[in-house]
Amino acid sequence: MNKIFKCSLIASCLLMQPIFSVSADSRIDNLIEALDKVKISGYLNLTAGTAKNDKPFFDYDKKLSTTNETWGGVQIDFNASENLDFTLLTKFFAESRPYDDSFGVDLAYLTYKLSDQTKVRAGILRVPLYKDSDYKDTGFAQLWLRTPELVYANNKVQRHTGIEVLQDFYVGDGTIQVQAFYGQNEDPRAKASVNSNKTFIIDDIMGVHATYTIDEHLFKVGATTRTEPGELEDFIFVNDAGKQRLHVNGYYAGGRQTFYSLGYGYDDGEWKIDAETIFEITDGSRQDNGKYYGSVGYRFGDLTPYIMYQYRETLDDSKRGQGTDVYEAADGTKSFFNTQKSIEQSIISLGARYDISSNLAFKAQIDRYDHEYTFVNDRVIELDNTLYSVSLQAVF
Template sequence: MTVDFSPLRTARVALTFSLTMLACAMAQADDTAAAPLWTFGGYGTLGFVHSNDSQSDFTANVLNPGNAGASHEWSATVDSRLGMQLGLNLNSRWSAVLQVVSERTLQSGYAPMVEWANIKYQATPDLNLRVGRIALPLFLAGDYRKAGYALPWVRPPVELYGAIPISNSDGIDASYRWSAAGVHNVTQVFFGRTDIAVTPQAHATARAMTGLSNTTTSGALTVRASAMTTELTVNLARELFAGLNQFGPQGMALAARYDVNAKRADVVTLGASYDPGAWFLMGEVGRMNARSYLGDKTAAYLSAGYRYGDLTPYAGYAMSRSRTPARIDGLDLRGLPPPIAAAGAQLNAGLNQMLATIPHQRSINAGLRWDVRANYALKLQYDRLTPLRGSNGTFINVQPGFQSGHPISVISASVDFVF
């Protein structure tokens, strides 16, 4: 039996389930209650990106084709997107939200995808429960990472946010608000799964996504700490790992070590932002260990900006460091017949090519945000990114002439808006 785990199908499942739950809630609602309150809004970004490296493409995450660099001198596919959100407040306890986003993906082009589709039940003034498709609370901007207008930069730092391109899960969560000594907290627990079509033939599936997040606010200070664990399967490079398994114990050991097949993946993040109004300072750090060719890595950034009326210049530093080497010896081919040794050499090259995609990189950036008018912002940003230690960094579509250790300049311009 073949099961279709395409994003469109899982989006329909989440939407259908949420609407069914909403219908049940409406049936239980008091007939004398006020009429439901509908809300509608949205956000969008029109962005253009240029990379001066002709041997790779710059992208915000591996699920976006990027196309800035080797593919095109300028690309609008990295950051451009349109999102629309429909909300329903049925009564003081029941509400629902549906958010649809159109952005460039590897699998579906600009086909609209369901980003959120959930029902919320306000059990008490401090406790709420949700079911459906829910945003993952892994980063400071986890709830609005795709809404460019809400961000000071053109895009979140790719070293950290690109490491976890998954932005939602299908499941349940519970959030509890509490205070202590004048400090406000929101503690959130969640459980779910997600399925992503990487290519027409390959899917990534995260099962039993279980996590805890706490957001603390005190005046201008916001701190969010999150942790998540999941069982991850990515059915890429099936021929490579099947070939390794044919080389006896050493090949089987390599396949077991690097294949993403029901591997436990853990994520821990910590971020803080201080924004008194005239200026801001924020930073985050995350550790991601997928126990496979996806790597064991740490990523972080620090960013600051100052507001002069409608202008906000900003600058930042980011890095990603991998504990997984970008190149290994692989299969020991000594003494093997030439045809078998040649096949083994190809397998070693293929495995090292995959390991090189684990980002080991540092970058600096500087930019300017201009709030042209209410709900519209124009941004210009310069990034200087340097992949290190044989890694491709966060770049994709890497060509044979790509040089790790060579700085790459990326220029971005965008118009962000909300409505």
């Protein structure tokens, strides 16, 4: 009887084997199909630098640092359906930045394609203020070792949580993409300035930008606006002497700031030319600024030397004078703001990029920095420094 049972069991297993095989093959096919919908990519910037003297420049001094500008990110794209995609970009720093975790989520959003020319995105999104906003931190995608700091440095308008619409228009041989967005962003800097548990929100971050690409040319124009977070009362504190003081964020609280941008790019495979202008205009007490840069590079095979010039200046110097920006507390204590009447900054950069492979590049760059402050009492301070940097940048 046992022998008959064993033979029957073996025969049953043999008969069922194709069924199990089909089921296993089906699961494998389903797994392969699911994996085909997922794309994993990323970038890495390994940078070392040292300055000529100890006056900080990009957080560098005479001591060689390999962590100030070393970071990377991993991006996961999931194609949920023919029209719906999900994107997640994480970012890590070799050295934790102020107000940033050493590792965290940089972007996370859904994209829904309404048509071949219209897309809607929602989630944590990049603010498209700059010509190279989409890959500001992805050094490999740029000619330079780092983006033009005097133009691109504004941490309060790098990203937002909200919604945006992208619409393409075909004009002759070119394409115009219009990008409109609306959202808000938390401002941890305001929270830290008064050591408060309150959450400060940069409200009404919104704008419209248009990018026109034709042949080797790219043109971009647009405007972005935002409101400084909090109210004046949120930033009043008592100093060590027992006197009431107002933090500068309180003096600017509620002010509306608008950024008008104009950019141009040209790349014919040999020459690469970039230029950008941004005007920062405020209806409050914050200074108005004009920011400009231009760069030219030429490819000799895998080697591309380049030169870049950046300049920043205050535009409303006549508004500032002694006693024009003062806050008087209830106890009679006065706080003075905007004591710098004018600011002029410039950076000239010489560098070279060598493409080791299709996804790995080595860059070397020298930056000469000049900075002049003119105070409301006509006192002038001039600063200068030189930064030497090398970087290995990759995408995968």
